[in-house]
Amino acid sequence: MATPDTRTQILDAAERLFAEHGYRGTSVRAITTLAGANLAAVGYHFGSKAELMTAVVRRVVEPINAAQRAGLDALLARTSRPSVGELVEAFAGPLFDGMSAGGARTSRLIMTILSDPAEEARGWTGPAEEAVREEFFAAFARALPGVSPGELAFRMRGIVAVTAVDRLEVHQQSVPGCASPEQGAAARRWAVAFLTAAMSAPPPPA
């Protein structure tokens, strides 16, 4: 394999280190050292550490969003009224797979986005993510006519929370490498079953 260019190597190193140690816990020096690049390369190729983070996040989130959109489109092409289980599968599946792909690194990266209180984190996710989420929101709303918009938003946040935190803790307790693929496949089934039942719950009396 021809050695990739410096820019890509910095992105790879940054994705790994940001996921392992968080944004503030990762120094530009650590990134460039792991990437085998010069310290000034981050400033040259990305402008600043914060802009490097947005580039890393975009590269990770984009394929997940694309898979979610493709799944929803395929679903809507087949039937105008997908079931709750089908929607959960289409929404949570790519989230789950995307997070497993990087050996739970992606999961921690998304946790970092969700939980980092820094102002920089506000611009980490692009508008594309919101667009996809709104489409799923509309589809879920049609499938769950009794659930109010506020409660539906609550439930969709729950999907992201369950997938992110689960992959996170799996990684934490099996320290050395990735979780076993068997466990990963089982967790995916668990998540879809768990979340389908949750999304289908009758809304509580006001």
Next chain:
Amino acid sequence: MATPDTRTQILDAAERLFAEHGYRGTSVRAITTLAGANLAAVGYHFGSKAELMTAVVRRVVEPINAAQRAGLDALLARTSRPSVGELVEAFAGPLFDGMSAGGARTSRLIMTILSDPAEEARGWTGPAEEAVREEFFAAFARALPGVSPGELAFRMRGIVAVTAVDRLEVHQQSVPGCASPEQGAAARRWAVAFLTAAMSAPPPPA
């Protein structure tokens, strides 16, 4: 109110700042300034910044754990086989209330514990939390005989994830102060309904 001692004021300031800006995003100087104390007071009263964090976390987590244990004990005193809904209420309720109490600060603090990759975070929660969680685990296992231990652990992580992330985002979008209590009470009902259905889901075929 007689002004509390320096130690308590540092704990209060640290709880707020750790929740707002994360562990690494909070400097000892910012804490002591907000507390109206001297910079060296942290070293004197707690030893180090990391030990201050463990003191903050323990003060926050302990009442939640106590409420969870009390709720479970009351439940088991009434019936030897509580329902899934009762167990969810006893487990997630104190989590939810504890997180709402601090104006969603606690939620962010727990997110910090869950997601912070720093080595310091390993000792942030004490053994008491694990003990309570194991008792609930056993009670849930009796109420859900068809669910394997691995899947049950997955589902219990889901409860923590849903409560923590929800309170987190409520706080994020309503920037100025606390979420409206109406919204908080509604979200609590939403969470219990959502999670009861999720916990009661039939296990997927292997």
Next chain:
DNA sequence: GCTTGAATGAAACGAACGTTTGACTTAATC
């Protein structure tokens, strides 16, 4: 061959960090 512009390199910038020091204040004990 010379020029141009992108890319990399070594070195330093000022700022902020956690921690430590040693003197000072305060209040209780003998």
Next chain:
DNA sequence: GATTAAGTCAAACGTTCGTTTCATTCAAGC
């Protein structure tokens, strides 16, 4: 009144941080 210990204070410690500067390398265009 001297002694002791706890607590507070200003100041500095050495380190690490993100960023910038400027010289150098190198391949393509004329």
